[in-house]
Amino acid sequence: MKPQVTPTVVKNCQAEETVSSLLAQNPSLSPGEAAIKLFGKKEKTGKPSNDADHGLSPASAQDLEIASSCGRWGPTRPGELFLRVYHDVLCCLEADPLSGVVSPALMGTYGSIPLSVIAPLVDLIRHMSNVIVRARKEVLFATCSWSASDAIDLISDALKELSRRAGARGDRVVVKIIFDKAGPKQFVNPHQKVPVEVYTGEKIKLPHPSEIPNLDLEVSSLHVPLLGTLHAKFMVVDRQIGIVESNNMENNANMEMMTHLEGPIVDSLYDSFLITWYEALNPPLPSRNFPAINGGFSTSNEPSFQKLFNHGDAREQQAIVQDGNEAKEHLAPHNPGDPHYDDTLAAEITRVQAMYSPRPGESRVLAINRHLNVTSKSKAEPTAPDPEPGFEFTPYIAHEKEDMPIVVVSRRPHGSPSNADAFVPQNEAFLSCIRNAKQSIFIQTPDLNASQLLPALAAAIKRGVEITYYVCLGYNDAGEMMPGQGGTNETFAAKLYKELSTQERTLLHVHWYTAKDQSRPIHHQFSQRACHVKLLIADGHIGIQGSGNQDTQSWYHSQEINIMIDSEATCRKWREGIERNQNTGTYGRGSQEDGAWRDEHGHEAEGATKKSAPPVSWVKGAVGMAKKLQAKGGF
Helix, strand or coil, rough: CCCCCHHHHHHHCCCCCCHHHHHCCCCCCCCCHHHHHHCCCCCCCCEEEEECCCCCCCHHHHHHHHHHCCCCCCCCCCCCHHHHHHHHHHHCCCCCCCCCCCHHCCCCCEEEEEEEEEEEHHHHHHHHHHHHHHCCEEEEEEEECCCCCCHHHHHHHHHHHEEEEEEECCCCEEEEEEEECCCHHHHHHCCCEEEEHHCCCCCCCCHHHCCCCCCCCCCEEEEEEEEEEEEECEECCCCEEEEEEEEECCCCCEEEEEEEEEHHHHHHHHHHHHHHHHCCCCCCCCCCCCCHHHHCCCHHHHHHHHHHHHHCCCHHHHHHHHHHHHHCCCCCCCCCCCCCCCHHHHHHHHHHHHCCCCCCCCCHHHHHHHHHHHHHHCCCCCCCCCCCCCCCCEEEEECCCCEEEEEECEEECCCCCCCCCHHHHHHHHHHHHHHCCCCEEEEEEEEEEECHHHHHHHHHHHCCEEEEEEECCCCHHHHHHCCCCCCHHHHHHEEEEEHCCCHHHHHEEECCEEEEECCCCCCCCCCCCCEEEEEEEEEECCEEEECCCCCCCHHHCCCCCCCEHHCCCCCCHHHHHHHHCCCHHHHHHHHCCCCCCCCCCCECCCCCCCCCCCCHHHHHHHHHHHHHCCCCCCC
């Protein structure tokens, strides 16, 4: 039987009650109890992957009307492609209404994105720490890996400052933090409270309650054995601001991506956090009766932010570069252990841009190299020429006010080693974009090897869709070469090219991540430059951004969170940011024969895995998988 949006799914999407609304009515309920009360204890797995590949035919006009009725789009109007993808996502909710880790009534919504960040990990955390210190009521924070690092120091500093500010106001602020941690206790209950003596220890390094007397901090962990990792990375502050990011909380060499969201979409992220937390909330959340849909804070109302767009012809990024150059002499960097917080987003943008501005006698590429070496804790030499004016590295990307349709496309954690849990909102969103695109697909991801992607991408190319994807060279190859994990990026690219004729290959463009200061890819094993961005853009206006990789672990096992938007302007700026802040498009292009990167002499990059290489030993592979499950370079 063809999957469809059933009357039950429509009813759930149009309902007034959600997990978060039930908790507002009865704060003594746990989110888990609220979810069971609304939807029962289903938690069923989706269709097996071999059925999900081709299980959905194009939605009819009537199907699109039904899908449109399932969202709460406010002043926005979703386009046809967006509704086709949303329809296919809704088909996943019959088996489990919470397979998207959000109440169905909050899955389809709208909001705005005043800021995107495409930058090294620490630059994302700089913004998160500024958002945290401005909190008035609560901070909800979910991530995967949490280890002692510059990122943790920035967050710990921010929590101490938040406590100081709350005390000066005579307030208290509730803070909930949840991260992934696999251990024997998770076999009994995947959710485990983290004791004070553990979260204040050297491995986690959060402040002791005595250091944050005006915060009510509660820390928890989640892992569904064996492979059900909490890989979703997001934050909700005061139910007014949402952050969806790609990064873990650790030191690494990764380029990452974040979106700052406002408007009703924040209610959806708030609901997702409650479902993820699952256990009782002690104390209850102060914002439970103040949904974002009722209005409130808006970055676009700040005069300093509005001034970024008073330059004509969308030149705000150039204005940011100029402001950073002018401010570099008098603005101290916002660093771990030496924080310098800003009161507005515009001021944050200028401070971070100043860190990328050349010092006296320093070229633009040397300034970028200096910053990337500091964040990656490496000593890579620059090999790229200076970027041309207009193509400087601009980590913070400002967006003019635009309400847009947004759908939360996530997935639950699935612990079993089997890959049966495939028919879920995240995967169906990815596949539906590829199935229904008419012109182009762009993907950036650390690894691309999920089994369903090979036939989907090949079919799209054969019907004339141009496919461009950027991946990282050697990203956790040992783990990816284990049986059932999909293989390396080189192996997948070679397989995809084999599916295509000579003419069809002209529509496939495989690129290998090349940092902004480099003229060639650097293998991940050297821990100098890597990319952890997760982004898909279809036909230039549908964008999916979040935590989900295009690999086996993210597709079939980890809990993920992603947003899907319908906005040509935002997708265009994302693509511009990708090209400005890395050299992948310029220097990272692979062969049109097998996708491999080779230099002008025909040599592959140092450390590249041969496509004919034998499977790794179980010992080496197990080590790679262990690193992956710890999120040290794999997630």
